[in-house]
Amino acid sequence: MHMVAFGHVIRPCRAGLLAKASVLSLTLLVCGCAGPLALHHAVIGYDETTAHLEQQLLLLNIARTDSELPVHFTTTSSIAATFDWTTTVGIVRQLQDSPGTDFWNFNLGASASENPTFSIVPISGEDFTKRILTPFKEDAFESLVYQGARIDRVIRLMSGGIEVQKPDGSFNRFIENNPRRPQEYEEFRRIALHLDWLNANRHLFVRPLVFEETLIADFKEVPRAEDINNGFNMGLTWRQKPDGKYKLTRFRAGNVVITNYDPQALTDQERFELDEKVKRNPEGFVYVDVRPGDPGGDFPIQGGIKLRSINEIIKFIANGIQVAPEFPVENDPRTGPIYENPAVTLKINVTDTPPPTNVPSIKYRGKYYSVGDTQWDRTTFVVLSSLFQTAVGDVEDVGIPITISK
Structure with a gap:
């Protein structure tokens, strides 16, 4: 086959065909990699952000209570993201007067973008009473113990x-x-x-x-x-x-x-x-x-063990900072040896500087509120986070959400 351009007869060379094949292969490779990578980073990133926000909300409300202010909760009801993967390919051939000196220019580009939409819901009104002020039910207590949480940890945290x-x-x-x-x-x-x-x-x-x-x-x-x-x-x-x-x-x-x-x-x-x-x-x-x-x-x-609400649990922890600090208590003589018996259910440190270790923390009114850097305190905070998700995790059909689009 022959092609005519500007009065010259040009025969396609094998190198040109190989270049086209290479461009096509590279295009397919880019299309196949960009999408999954973007999706992977987005899903992991949103999950990490949501988990971090829950920790921050708990510590923020502990800090508010310590400052004698009311608690307030806002939770993310949904995150919807639209992903757009785009690949562009351009092939330009420059013809020269002398045969055998033609040039090929290739332009290859790929991009991945996302457009997230967040729906956040302030917990208020009747729903605030139901989720924040109402004591936990016995099945929440039983589930934590069944999953291996120490019963004294659960009782000290959940029971009034x-x-x-x-x-x-x-x-x-x-x-x-x-x-x-x-x-x-x-x-x-x-x-x-x-x-x-x-x-x-x-x-x-x-x-x-x-x-x-x-x-x-x-x-x-x-x-x-x-x-x-x-x-x-x-x-x-x-x-x-x-x-x-x-x-x-x-x-x-x-x-x-x-x-x-x-x-x-x-x-x-x-x-x-x-x-x-x-x-x-x-x-x-x-x-x-x-x-x-x-x-x-x-x-x-x-x-009967009287269970607290999530609001009462937060108040108990906040009061332990300065209003009503806990103190050591030894076990009864009729009780056998105890492996671990910390004085404080969940230690919250309040400092002027950030905590020296990687523990959950938040800055509030110029002070840093952070979880105690012990295995007991870290584990207790995990249990508290589980209770928080139990209380406010299901936010379907709750009021009118605030939607934020990026």
Whole structure:
């Protein structure tokens, strides 16, 4: 094939074809690499930023409370980013008068851009009451302990005190987790240490009560096949009794209990009766029953652990800075050896200069608020962050978000 340009006959050379092939290969390579790299950096970057913001919000509100100011939370409800990958290729051939001296110019460019849109939601009004002021439920407590968090750490952080109850479940007295009430605070700490010792030695059970609940006690007719099948799909079971009648039952998970005995070793009726007694406690209580005759029973405990809200937890930590600092408490003589027993639940340092180590910190009103540089404090702050996500993590359908586009 021949091409005519400016009156000259030019034959395409093999070098030109190789150049075209090289340009095409390089173009495909650039297109294939730019996009995934940009996406990888963006996703990791947004995740790191969101996690850092949560830490900053917690420390900021601790600092606000320490300054006797109200807390305020704003959370990111969504991050949407549009990615645009562009590759440009230009090929220019310069023809010379003398044959064999033509020139090729190649222009190759690639770019990747993103257009993020952030939606942030101030937690206020009824939602503020629900998420910030309402005490945590027992399942949040049970989940943390189930995942391996030390129970004394969780109790000291989440609990405002222990309501000691009589055998029938009625109120006896309250033991407050408050250093401004030294005697009650010391007793509370000793109870938390005793439970931690039992747990460390595999003598403590933290789990929901599971029992068989009877829905229909005496059914004279034979259940229809479709009723049996439908009931099976719903977790219901029909059983024929010795007198020929039928009963309909289902397994139900009741309230969470902390015991020094295995609740599954109780009869089904005993678990049901215990759950009925626990149900009389309001939401936000975790029932404790350390009874005599079982491991650790020489230090009997019966009552309910009163759970805090995220606002109360922040206030407790902030008060520990100067208003109501915690102090060391030794374990009860009836409690075995304790591996770790720090005086402060979560140490927050307030300094004029940044912390010397890489710990979560924030500058507020000219002061630096930072997490104590110990393994205990770092781990406790992780637990606090988990509780914060539990309280305000789900922000769908919450008010009108503030949208910021870049």
